[in-house]
Amino acid sequence: MNQTAINYGKVLFLLGVDRQIVAEAADIWEESEPLREAMESPVVGAGEKHRLIERIFPKEIQAFLKVVCDNREVDLLPDMFQAYGKWYDESEKIRRGILYYVEKPAEEQLTRIEKKLCSQLKCNEVKLALEPLPELIGGFVIRIGDLEIDRSLRGSINCMKEKLVTGTPKV
Structure with a gap:
């Protein structure tokens, strides 16, 4: 994403356009x-493009x-739409x-995870996209920005390997 798109996204946000309209x-x-x-x-003129915008997009x-x-x-x-979302x-x-995940979490389990993350990250809401990753063997891994929480069986095995090889856990 280049700076021009980021700037437009910010302008769109500052204009106060509703998130649903942008979506x-x-x-x-x-x-x-x-x-x-x-x-x-x-080849298509600006006037024609403006008429298309007026006919197709929300006012x-x-x-x-x-x-x-x-x-x-x-x-x-x-x-631009993506940048707007980030500003929002x-x-x-x-x-x-x-x-x-290996096994998709139940809805109530996902809600508990999101609430705990909200508390930990001091935010109003956490939204997690779900993605299967069978090579985790079991458990799950969460990535939010720079934060990674590894509660997978693969992660535990790698940590034990590191302890056995070096005598100290990998941090």
């Missing part, structure tokens, strides 16, 4: 290849999209991460 616009953009081709085409985001279009930066829209999460103290 809807991102979905529209992602789902329509003909739309992306028309908006990125130098609350149209002015922003027209400016992006006029500046010929529509190819950066996915990164930061303002709401939401942390996102990934939980790698």
